[in-house]
Amino acid sequence: MSAVVAGPPAPHPTGRRMSVGRRLLGDQNRNLWFWTFVGPFMVGLVVFVIVPIFWSLYLSFHEAKGTVSPTKAVGFSNYTEMLRDPAFRDSLKTFVLFAAIIVPVTFALSLLLAVLVSRTRVMQTFFRSVFFLPTACSYVVASLIWRSSLFSGNPSSLANTVMRHFGENARAWIERPHPPWYWLVISSARLWLQLGFYMILFLAGLQRISPTLYEASAIDGCSAWQTFRHVTFPQLRPTNVAVLLLLLINAFQAFDEFLNILGKQNGYPPYARPPLVYLYYVALKEQNFGRGSAGAAILTVIIAVVALLMARFNRGDERR
Amino acid sequence: MPTNTPDQHPEPSAASGPFSRRRLFALGAGVAAAGALSAYARPRTTPPGTAAAAPSGDLPKLSQWYHAYGEEGTKDAVERYAKGYTKAAVEVTWSSDYDNALPPALLTDTGPDVFEWGNGPSIDMIRSGQVVDLTDLFTDELKADFNKAVLDRVTYDGKIWAVPQLVDMILLVYRKSMLDKAGVKPPTNLDEMVAAAKALTSGDVKGLFVGNDGGATEMGGPLLYSAGETFLTADGKLGFGDKSAEAFGKLHQMYADGSLLEGQDKDWWSEEAFTSGACAMQWTGLWTFPAISKALGDDWGVAAWPSAGDGGAPVTIFGAFSSCVSAKAKDVALAKDFVKYLWIDNTDAQVEFATAFGFHVPSRASLVPKAKTLQSGAGKEAADLLASSGKPQSAMLWSGKAGTAFNDMMTKIVKDGADPKAGLAELKPIVEAEASAAMTGATAGTTAATTAGTGG
Incomplete structure (x- = not known):
């Protein structure tokens, strides 16, 4: 430590070899401060993220039932079992269906909101804030409100009160799978929660478009739709790609609203059961960490492949 | 303070309680990290009596976990019982998220020494060595004193794995005035039940409430018992077939008729739907009786779930929160001694715990x-029904995976009108592979997956 107190830092070493301690501390003790500030987070990252990821991979190759320190290796059998499991395959179909609903609807509605808000001349900040506000709400809280107040099967719930005005009896929105009204409940909850966030992303994209392009289209006599179709939308391409990718990944992570809206005391119904919910039941309820980890690994690979494909598609698009 | 299938209890905060993706990951990460750390700490070889890591002169520490009982006074009572134990300082943990909190905690060294679980430890807990054998706490005289069906339910492989704390039961309640108005008598068989539920339905008032999901996850057990069948045979084969399939079909019929109440704020374990007049009959627990009496006076009666027909029998369901000792307890002998002190020797506490709150x-x-509440009225009727028609909520070898597959099948039968016999054909290999694995100690994984794969 003598190097630390030996005197002022020497920015220009004059041929003299610096001591090891001095070099470890770095110029102006930068290394010391770097590790002082970054170190604790790094430790947290390693202990709570990196180690569990590798531990989970380790578990996926072992028979880990009711234990997280298994001893019996089983090769790829957890993986083959998961891929053969009809419930897991169904959960992947549920994800595809959910993504097919939520991705385009959120994309279109948030873009529409952004365009409308950016065009408005009065109270623009107010509208921007109001639409963004639900993003601050917790998914769990929103799910409980959706389940208990808006779409409860009670005759007094909001949805059933509206239905009564049309002469309909109270219906169980969440429990009855035919017709699948639960998709309306789940999708509307997520739309309410995330529309504002994507609207802000689109607004930022809209502000980057040069006004000269709009002036040119006005001089050319373009209609509002033509301006949107040929100026706004193509200019928003980088934002579009980012929003699509984010939406898709978010759809993959479907968990909070599904478990809190459809989950029951004794389990979860076999419909609208997305992959994370299924894995939660396999790993933490059945305590089969081996199968659960294998499922998580399969899911990670699928997300990575989809993200890579989208990036590749995007690059190909750029070249054109 | 209900117990519930399979092996757990329907407190409102359990599975349907708030749970977020962030918490799932946190829990998963915590479990994995704990595993990583504990891998280096195994095996635990602390000899009995030495785990008192407390300074000399202090009592050794024991930690005891309970789920959050709804009744006022229960928590104070269990803390009082804990203080009465002189050989250790017992710290009571009261968890409102018990179902989610306990299983991961059992994997770590920070879990409880003594804990309760519905119907004793699950087969998965026993198989993975998370709990210890408590047989040596029981004398022959004591074994004869415990309710036999309840003690059988916590026995596996000839060993007793838990001490039953109390017995809860689930049965049918009906509103006398509503039945009289519709000219309906309490049903004595399943066909009468289908007709009664239909006759009692009018507009938003439904005939029967067996759970928000139309009884899909709650009524499987009662229906197969009412058909005179059982979950599993002694040799680990699926214990129910065509007769139960027919009974499952009748539940779908009531669902399709629109006779079943759905979508309530609270599920079958709460009396709210029944006392508010939203349904005329409800499948619910003994624990709701005080609230029902208060709300309805004498305008209600109790009955068993009716027999499904030839060879069937009326049925009520019992479940028992039972005290277990964790294999990771710091001092297993001391933990067992505490269980003996509270749930075997201290009979005053046991009576108070079961009846005072x-x-x-x-x-x-x-x-x-000694239980005054069971000496007259609906309480006596219920206690008699328990003696004549009580069946356990689930079977010991009915693993979590079997439970999920059974619930999935029941949901498809009730809500989609799926063919019950085809469902049973798919369920059979999964259940039997799990049971056989439990009996032989082998892994169920590969066989079950192969058969499930070909079946699906």
């Missing part, structure tokens, strides 16, 4: 006469 049945025959 809520409506339950003591788990020992010698204590039932």
